[in-house]
Amino acid sequence: MSAIISITGLNKTYAGGFEALKNVDLEIRRGEIFALLGPNGAGKTTIISIVCGIVNPTSGKVLVDGHDIIDEFRVTRAKIGLVPQETPNESFETVWNTVSFSRGLFGKSPNPDHIEKVLRSLSLWDKKDTMNMTLSGGMKRRVLIAKALSHEPDVLFLDEPTAGVDVELRQDMWNIVRGLREEGVTVILTTHYIEEAEQLAERVGVINHGELILVEEKDRLMREMGKKHLTLHLSEPLDAIPSALSGRGLAIGGDGYDLVYSYDTKSEHTGITALLSDLRNAGVHFNDLETSQSSLEEIFVDLVHR
């Protein structure tokens, strides 16, 4: 079985009647890094909270490694580590104690060696006897990651792990995530930084208004991103693409005044030179031109505002 998490027909209507999730279907592959993107209030945290057991689903089914999250919650929850969006801390406890507490809570017998390994990997070892309260924001976030990793989960949810985190710590986080993937941990993260998804994820899902509108291999999206658009502003409007120019992937826009040519910057021949001479031969004149690039961010914004 390749899916470690399988969500089908998931709906969530909150007590006030707000529909936060609408019929979400999603499969997360074992061992992948999956980025869930979406604007504020899209429903990212809601999905995560349901899978982790913090929020009750209204309807639908969620399986973790083939086990139902409700009927077999002991099995599924033990497999999951969650780093929440907020950074709540047991203020008066030491780092060591909170992290050890998490391990026990998830049903694992004490293992100081593992806790030490986790703390060291997060550069928290020298803080182990420090009270949580006195840690910096970034450190607190690391403590939450340590807690989530304390019970050796198969799946790790990172809900906006790098929000409000400095550049250096962000790089650290990315390395940690990559390291976890090496160990076979499936990582699902949400983020508002498209760059983060680009850097880390193998697949990307986009959610908006509670609907999952796209799930795609990142590389495919990146290929999309590699596309540039050349827009020619014509002096005379066109009704249709002249037959001499068909088959070039041209599109008409701007009430016929714009001719848009999309091309791949990474390929050797962009075809621009040929296009321009063909245009002249076909008698199509233009008085201005511009080029633009569709970034993942643009694709994302585009999707979200559709």
Place this chain on the structure above:
Amino acid sequence: MNFHAVQAIYKFEMARMFRTAVQSIVAPVLSTSLYFVIFGAAIGSRITEIDGVSYGAFIVPGLMMLAIMTESISNSSFAIYFPKFTGTIFEVLSAPVSYPEVVLGYVGAAATKSIIIGSIILITASFFVDLNIAHPFAVATFLVLTSVSFCLFGFILGIWADGWEKLTIVPILVIMPLTFLGGTFYSISMLPEAWQTISLFNPVVYLISGMRWAFYENADVSVALSLAMTLAFLIACLLVVRWIFKTGYRLRS
């Protein structure tokens, strides 16, 4: 059974108590001692025996119960309210634990505190008055049952409360009057007829009466009734807790 989880919660809560030992243990002992000084020594010297027991000794079971009830409620409600308030509760909700395990951890720890406090008060009291306990086993039974019941009650309160105000208002507006009118400082039989009847609607009367029976074999109501009331309260709280977790009330949206 996720034994490690119960242990983790229990240990965590006990650690919290020892960290705040002054607040958790010294404060109730101090306030109880003050009651002894004021009611036992100052006023008690003017009151002769009640049912053959000196006034100072008479108030010991009630004072113990008073402390156990208030401490149980405040410790237990705080224990669950605080993680709800700070947000750390998410971890318990996402952990592979069933609700009886969560309750066992939190309420078990809170009840342990109450029992420790009750025992310390008993020892403190023995410095002020001569205590001859008639039924030590019954004392222990009432001590444990009351601690557990009121810790469960506190747990419910902590889950229900969505603000600090609610958390403190119930102990002050409901529990305090009930315990003060529950017969700690007097025997119900000393009241006028009408008030005696009204008192019988106060559940705390039965609890204190039961404890006093365990100490001195004198009671306002029969000990069987006291025990039955204590158990009824315990079961009622257990049912509410079960309902809370079944429905996710104020815990899972």
